[in-house]
Amino acid sequence: MLCTPADHRLSRRRFLGAAGGSALSLGGLATPAVAEKLKKERRQVLFVWLDGGMSQLESWDPKPNTPFGGPFRAIKTAVPGTHISELLPESAKLMKHLAVVRSVSTQDNSHSAGVDRINRGDPKNRGVVYPYFGSAVAKLVGAGDSGLPPYVWVKPLSGGFIYKDSGFLGPKYGALALGDGKPPENLLRPKELSAADDDERNELRKLFDAKYAEQRRREATEANTHAFEMAAQLQRKIELFDLSKLPQKDQDRYGTHDLGRHMLLARRLLEEGVTFVKVTSYGWDTHGDHFNGAASLHPKFDRPFAAIIEDLRDRGMLDNVLVIACAEFGRTPRINGHIGRDHWPEAWSVCMAGRGMRGGVVAGKTNDKGTEVATDPVDIGGLFHTWYKALGIDPADTEFRNGGQPLPIAHEEMKPVKEVLA
Amino acid sequence: MNPVAHEAMPRLLATLALAVALASPTSAADPLHVRIDAAIDAKAKAEKVALAPPASDGEFLRRAYLDFAGTLPPVSVTKQFLADTSTDKREKLIDSLLSGPGYADRMADLFHVALLERLGDSPEWSKYLRESFAKNKPYDQMVREILRADAKDAASAGAAFWLSKRLENYGQNAVDYSALTRDAGRLFLGKNFRCCECHDHLFIDDYKQQHFQGLHTFFKNVYLVNAARMLVAEKVTAEKTPFASVFTKVPMTTGPSLPGLMMVDIPVFPKGMEFTVAPDRKTNEPGVPKFSTRAALAEQLPTAKNPDFARNAVNRLWFAVIGRGLVHPLDLHHSRNPASHPELLTLLADEFVAHKFDVKWLLRELALTKTYQRTSLVPVGTDAPDPRLFAVALEKRLSAEQLLNAMLTATGTGAKAADALRPKFLKAFANQAREPEDEVTPSLKGALFVLHDAAVLDLVTAKPGNLVERASKLSDADAATELYLAVLVREPSAEERAAVAKVLAKHPDKRPEAVGRVAWALLASMEFGVNH
Incomplete structure (x- = not known):
């Protein structure tokens, strides 16, 4: 058990208190002009999180016929000279839309520390808890015109509103998690309650709450209002969750397994205009029987990932949507006694596509055996710079405000990976 | 000495004693609650922050009931308490709650x-x-x-x-x-x-x-x-x-x-x-x-020789009653995160040890403080003061258990329903395992539960003897009073009475349903959902 930034969590109320409640308004943005500019066009993110760590060697950076290469071949892609693992045949066909960084080198090799560090972009420690990338984008880009919360997380298992992702930005920028892609429990108004009666009682409730809020601290009352507003928003979008109305062909292309269904829902959410959609897939931590595991897991990623890239392209949405496939680390080149690969932050790959990206590019490389990065290593801070740049947000002239404290949006000593930027 | 002088003497002495008490620090002979208030007052004064006035009787009654009985007072108790003109009624209430069945x-x-x-x-x-x-x-x-x-x-x-x-x-x-x-x-x-x-x-x-x-x-x-x-x-x-x-x-x-x-x-x-x-x-x-x-x-570990034990225990009890730890976060006692009132924390720990770790005694002293009995209303037009000063009472989270009990009491539903409803309330209002419930965090799942769950809607459906049925039989004005006393433990303002009457007037033929919606709006309100 390593220590994580979550352990150094100071009370959210303290942050909010320090901000006098203003952290919940857009006033928290240092540069309102930038916020205005961002509102004029949709900027969206699809963040695919392969929890546990996908092997770079069986995906974006294969090393066939080397001591650690494993049994799988490398195949040609649509970009001459670029090869990826044979376990990602559909992605290979779309390579000219993809940008891969093969020189990712990060710090933490435990899940608990790595997940947090990668998601928060590992800024310098300033005694505050930084937001996850989704919360940060929700804050910087805003909710847009979707009528839905800016940060929606499609994941297996349970759902709910995950406010912890938001760090010092405050609960409002947390993730609305759709457990197993399903709408939250109790979303629908019962039939016995007419719309008119429902409106009437809610008007009363709002009246009572407004009265109560007049003389109270703002944090809790605003969070309460926010919870009810989100409930109303989601209720209006109930049809989103009914994937059965989509063409059978779509369901076949994405697959009926969790990640397939969740990616299809992600497409629907992006079409609807949600700013940041995160899709999580669990089970990538293949310490044992890795190669059989990868043979089954990687296609489950490959098909829906390629399908959503195609669909976004066909809808002209790749100009708006930045797509990222990422994990907390890669996997060891060394194959352990259980025929598994362990945690390997030293040299791994991240794949991107869409908005702001130059397709068909591979940046950086690892050595012949894949054990080390052979070019300038890219830490997660550098990837955050890259992603912000791709979204048209310049970390040099944009900062967060935590109360009076200005905070850089990305590690100020790191730089974007220019090769992959359009 | 003439009789007039005789009469004046005690009054003069009393005035003198009061002046002395105000001018000098409290002594060890004073009860703990007096010494607590002295410490809180002194710091607020030094920071030039005004202390909020005492909570109204209704606000106090509700707070104390939730804190020490885990539910709301029945309407009859509320009426009696509000009508009681004795000066020691708050102390009496605290004692009755601490020795009561809900404690x-x-x-x-x-x-x-x-x-x-x-x-x-x-x-x-x-x-x-x-x-x-x-x-x-x-x-x-x-x-x-x-x-x-x-x-x-x-x-x-x-x-x-x-x-x-x-x-x-x-x-x-x-x-x-x-x-x-x-x-x-x-x-x-x-x-x-x-x-x-x-x-x-x-x-x-x-x-x-x-x-x-x-x-x-x-x-x-x-x-x-x-x-x-x-x-x-x-x-x-x-x-x-x-x-x-x-x-x-x-x-x-x-x-x-x-x-x-x-x-x-x-x-x-x-x-x-x-x-x-x-x-x-x-x-x-x-x-x-x-x-x-x-x-x-x-x-x-749990001994007087281990100072961490008592300091942590009193800090957590203070948090539970007052709404924020003297040391906060509760699990970060260290020299660079000192207590907001260091001497007070030491005093509480020492007294807790001296009273042989008597929880009820400490809770009683905390409840008797002016600090506990202050209003949570922030003066109009001002920003809420730093919560570390305890100058205005802090809102406290209600646990799933408190919300369940409070809803049952307010709606006049028998306690028998509790077992069936508890799992639903826990699902809607409790945190995930391993997450401390130490902040007011209204949630989407809680809101949706209150909005749509059949169990909640059932509580505001008229049934023999329950709140909605009772209130449906009353005049508009009396119905509003009954609903507010039951759910919010206070009388409605004229404005609130009018808002309720307006809704009820629209549905003369479906009065119980309309009353049910008003009851629901009160139960769904923030004023019901937190301990303020």
Whole structure:
């Protein structure tokens, strides 16, 4: 058990208190002009999180016929000279839309520390808890015109509103998690309650709450209002969750397994205009029987990932949507006694596509055996710079405000990976 | 001396005494609640922050009921209390609540949520907590029983649940001894040593790897034999724990030890002589070692000699009643995160020890303070003052259990319904396991539950004798009064009365349904949902 930034969590109320409640308004943005500019066009993110760590060697950076290469071949892609693992045949066909960084080198090799560090972009420690990338984008880009919360997380298992992702930005920028892609429990108004009666009682409730809020601290009352507003928003979008109305062909292309269904829902959410959609897939931590595991897991990623890239392209949405496939680390080149690969932050790959990206590019490389990065290593801070740049947000002239404290949006000593930027 | 002078003398003396009391610091002879207020007043004065006026009777009544009985007062009690003109009615109410039937249940819920953090529940554990608070068992004894975790001791069997729950496998993971060590430090010492497992804490100088490893040594040989029986056993501890910082790599060792206290000596017994009761391979009965680290911890931690114990206990009780720890976050007691009122924390800890860890006594003193009895209304047109000054009462989260009880009482629903509704309320309002419930965090799932769940809507449907049925039979004005007294423990304002009347007037032919919607709006309101 390593220590994580979550352990150094100071009370959210303290942050909010320090901000006098203003952290919940857009006033928290240092540069309102930038916020205005961002509102004029949709900027969206699809963040695919392969929890546990996908092997770079069986995906974006294969090393066939080397001591650690494993049994799988490398195949040609649509970009001459670029090869990826044979376990990602559909992605290979779309390579000219993809940008891969093969020189990712990060710090933490435990899940608990790595997940947090990668998601928060590992800024310098300033005694505050930084937001996850989704919360940060929700804050910087805003909710847009979707009528839905800016940060929606499609994941297996349970759902709910995950406010912890938001760090010092405050609960409002947390993730609305759709457990197993399903709408939250109790979303629908019962039939016995007419719309008119429902409106009437809610008007009363709002009246009572407004009265109560007049003389109270703002944090809790605003969070309460926010919870009810989100409930109303989601209720209006109930049809989103009914994937059965989509063409059978779509369901076949994405697959009926969790990640397939969740990616299809992600497409629907992006079409609807949600700013940041995160899709999580669990089970990538293949310490044992890795190669059989990868043979089954990687296609489950490959098909829906390629399908959503195609669909976004066909809808002209790749100009708006930045797509990222990422994990907390890669996997060891060394194959352990259980025929598994362990945690390997030293040299791994991240794949991107869409908005702001130059397709068909591979940046950086690892050595012949894949054990080390052979070019300038890219830490997660550098990837955050890259992603912000791709979204048209310049970390040099944009900062967060935590109360009076200005905070850089990305590690100020790191730089974007220019090769992959359009 | 003439009669007039005679008459004037006592008054003059009283005035003089008052002046002296105001001018001089409080003395040790004063009751604790007076000394608490003096400390709070002095700091607010130094910071030039005005103290809020006392809470209204309704606000106070509601707060005290939720805090010490875990529910709302019935309308009859509210009416009686509001009409009572005696000056000592608040003190009397506090005493009646602390000796009332709801006290032990409320305390059991409070400590269950605080100590188990929704890891699980068991009837034996609740029974243990309820019975302990019903007889006002000293807190040191309770913690001793919890740490000793002896399920075979009939008098404290349920206490073993705390440790046994933390010794279970967590999903597919092995027993998380690191988390057990962390939680024991957090919950019983107010110190979170999680970041010190592998090295001294990187930015809390007071927290050392030795602290984690010393505490860990009490637990590392303890294991769960049988979860259903809460049977915890222990392997022989014969050697110190070796450890080294991942940075310095200097090899170190430690025996069982608590921060600031003497390390416990590990006695050495000849091979084969380590057990009082040897393990029985045939029956799988675990042995009982002569030297038990568990017993050593139970003897050493909850004592007056361990200042961390009392300081953490009073800080957590202060938090539960006042809404924010003197030290906050609750599990980060260290020199760079001092108490907002350092002398007050010391005073509370010293008095708690002097009163033999008497929880009820301390709660009574806290409830008698002006600090507790202040309004939570922030003066109009001003920003809320720094919560660390306690100048305005703080809003407190209501637990799922309090919300359930309060809804049942308010709607005039029998307590029999509680068991069926509890799982739903826990799902809607409790945090995930391992997440402390120490902040007001209104949630989407809570909002959707209140909005649409059939169980909630059922509570505001007219049924014989319940609130909605009662109020439906009253005039508009009286219906509003009844609803407000039942749900919000206060009379409605003229404006609120008008808003209610307006809704009711629209539905003369469907009055119970309309009354039900008004009742719902009150139950769904923030004013109902927090303890303010």
